[in-house]
Amino acid sequence: MATINQVSSFLCLHSNISSSSSSRRDLARSSIHFPKIKTKNSTLTTLIPKIQSNIGLVEEMEFSRISPNSKHNPKVSPDPKAMEKLYVLLEAVLDRVEMHKNVGEQRNNWNSLLLTSINTITLSAATMAGIASAITSLPGAPLEALKLASTFMYLAATGMLIIMNKIQPSQLAEEQRNAARLLKKLESEIKTKIAIGNPTLSDVNEAMKKVLAIDRAYPLPLIGVMLEKFPAKVEPAVWWPEKRRTSAKRQDDKNGWSSDLEEEMREITKVLEFKDKADYLRLGEKALKLNKGLAIAGPLLTGLGAIGSAFLASSPDNSWAMVLGVMGGAMASVVNTVQHGGQVGMVFEMYRSNAGFFRMMEESIESNLKERDLESRENGEVFEMKVALQLGRSLSELRDVAALSSRLGSDIEEFGSKLF
Structure with missing residues (x-):
């Protein structure tokens, strides 16, 4: 009976020490060994398995306690609607590239x-x-x-x-070659926005305006919307949307x-x-x-x-x-x-x-x-x-x-x- 009490007090002592430890990694790396305790009739061997080192599990548990909106996790979830719209625009751009290429040939x-x-x-x-x-x-x-x-x-x-x-x-044919080249460039820009992540609705609207501007600059049909082949005055081709900027006060960061x-x-x-x-x-x-x-x-x-x-x-x-x-x-x-x-x-x-x-x-x-x-x-x-x-x-x-x-x-x- 005295031996059992000795073992119980020994376990309580180790439990108090582990709970007051300030480092989880020390606890994870520690191994507890109990000595053999002899009685009058036999030898009582208490076998307690070692606590295996599992730093990754401890760190994962610590990371899981951090809320997604905290400053330790700055990544913001992308807007699913904006992402979906960008993919729709990307499909339309790819289709236009193929159309302009075929029509140009x-x-x-x-x-x-x-x-x-x-x-x-x-x-x-x-x-x-x-x-x-x-x-x-x-x-x-x-x-x-x-x-x-x-x-x-x-x-x-x-x-x-x-x-x-x-x-x-x-x-x-030259118009269609230009349109295919510009649409491929726009395709690359959209893919870059998707790869970087966190697209916004303003990105979607800007890409949409660029697609429509290229459509107006290099139309596919011949009847009704074909560009004038003998204009009275030569003007530069315009295939980009008008850019509008808002005025604001200057800031300290020069960017x-x-x-x-x-x-x-x-x-x-x-x-x-x-x-x-x-x-x-x-x-x-x-x-x-x-x-x-x-x-x-x-x-x-x-x-x-x-x-x-x-x-x-x-x-x-x-x-x-x-x-x-x-x-x-x-x-x-x-x-x-x-x-x-x-x-x-x-x-x-x-x-x-x-x-x-x-x-x-x-x-x-x-x-x-x-x-x-x-x-x-x-x-x-x-x-x-x-x-x-x-x-x-x-x-x-x-x-x-x-x-x-x-x-x-x-x-x-x-x-x-x-x-x-």
């Missing part, structure tokens, strides 16, 4: 197939007109059949060429911005305005004028060829009819090859898109500079690096261009972009 095929067909028809009509003019004096020659065939083929080529010049397939960086960005904006964008608008004007001239000359020459073919051997002196019937077709083939084989419409769209790119950069810089709340701006250092990368320059080169613009003003000869 189709319209590029239009350009090559229509050009080959029209040139073949035009040269065949010119050949028939030449043969008809050569056999006018031969009795029993199929003159009328050749005349009718040549005239009909010229008229068909004229109608097809008018339609082709109206829609400008090479320019349409990577400084007065020198703001001045640098202002000078870069001037360079883009007076050099890069102006140069591409000037080139766009030239490409537009050339495209207009060729679009008028092609159908005019095929029409003259049709008139010449119709009047072969109908007048005492049919030399003028022969010249129109043969030379009209030959010259029309050359004009069509230069216009559509050279893809003048695509070149014009490329210039217009490049001017739009520089306009977008200007608006991006100005929107950040006009924002008085520095926390609402993009981080200054990151923004400077992004501008430098978009212009194909290093940070030192970007600052050199800004310093040169500050000294020379509009007389600067250096362009802002080195990419294109």
Whole structure:
């Protein structure tokens, strides 16, 4: 009986010591061994298993006591509605990328197939007109059949060429290529927001506006909403939504911005305005004028060829009819090859898109500079690096261009972009 009391008091002693211990890890690592206690008749061996080391379990128990909203667990659960809407937008963007890619390939095929067909028809009509003019004096020659065939083929080529010049397939293909590229960029932005986590409804609305802006800038249908292929004035392409900033008081945190960086960005904006964008608008004007001239000359020459073919051997002196019937077709083939084989419409769209790119950069810089709340701006250092990368320059080169613009003003000869 005395032995049992001794064991009981020994257990109580160890229990009190363990409860007053200040470190759970010491308790987890400790092992309790009881000695053998002898009685008169036998030896009573009390075996108590060791307490195994389980630090991870103790830490997990401690972590579970921390509430999800405490400062020790700063991760906030994402908004499920915002996340779901972003996934819906991502699916729509992926679908649009595939549509623009397929339609762009189709319209590029239009350009090559229509050009080959029209040139073949035009040269065949010119050949028939030449043969008809050569056999006018031969009795029993199929003159009328050749005349009718040549005239009909010229008229068909004229109608097809008018339609082709109206829609400008090479320019349409370039529009779809631009749209697919911009949508892929938007797809990457949405995936980044999803990967980072915690998207908000403002992120959803911004992505939605970007999708709709690209739809307006590069429409898929031809009827009703097709872009004007021969505008009265060349304007930069606009594929981004209007940015609206709210005014607020300045805060102490500069968010990577400084007065020198703001001045640098202002000078870069001037360079883009007076050099890069102006140069591409000037080139766009030239490409537009050339495209207009060729679009008028092609159908005019095929029409003259049709008139010449119709009047072969109908007048005492049919030399003028022969010249129109043969030379009209030959010259029309050359004009069509230069216009559509050279893809003048695509070149014009490329210039217009490049001017739009520089306009977008200007608006991006100005929107950040006009924002008085520095926390609402993009981080200054990151923004400077992004501008430098978009212009194909290093940070030192970007600052050199800004310093040169500050000294020379509009007389600067250096362009802002080195990419294109």
